[in-house]
Amino acid sequence: MSDAISYTWRDPITDDEMVDLVRSHGGDAVPGWWNRVRRHSLGWVAARDGEGVLVGFVNVAWDGADHAFLIDTKTRGSYQRRGIATAVVHLAAARARAAGCEWLHVDFEPEVRRFYLDACGFRPTEAGLIHLATKH
Template identity: 75%
Template sequence: MRAAPEVVLAWRGPVTDGEMVDLVASHGGAPVAGWWDRIRPHSLGWVTARAGGTLLGFVNVAWDGGDHAFLLDTKTRGGHQREGIGAMVVRAAVERAREAGCEWLHVDFRPELQSFYLDACGFRRTDAGLIHLPGTALSR
């Protein structure tokens, strides 16, 4: 896949745990060494965006093995945010989930990312439920 002359997108392209740590740190995130190596086997796939070999963007697509896929961990290198790279990797992930036969692609996001996911990427608002497991006891 080719998104723009300088940015090359790849589905399930090679990406190391060290590159993921560097990408997360580049935008002020809190990287966890070993994270990518642990979750990669549970993914339907992922999209990488590179320029000159440098990892500029990433998104992971997890799934239930059937109709539902889940967009996770959309990331863009700190110095390249607001250049459309995040939207490019998300659009590529949407197409690949569709090609895999998924019927639904879910995404959760913080309120400040609403315009990115709803406007730039085409997701629609939906009702959902969420339990924060470490801090919640279920009542019967």
């Protein structure tokens, strides 16, 4: 296995690759998810090892104008803590900026706060959220 990692913007990723990536770190993969989601994206960043295996990913959704949203940042379990997630987020931010977006948003769980704020340069903001599945 090569340690060389390549990063690409909007290169093809199969649904099977996404399922494998999610499962690699214990996530609950839903087959067909990526095939449904990608058409709504401004773009995505893929990180691949020297063998071409998908080892990192982030999706960039957007509103078609000024706002882009990072979702589904993932790193293959055996590749974590190597800076791959930071690199995919930085490339995603650069591509969103190049597309004319003014703002890049991200929501995250408390355990990854330091990653997004310290490693990736996001700043904390006030926001609101409704969990639609439980809202009556």
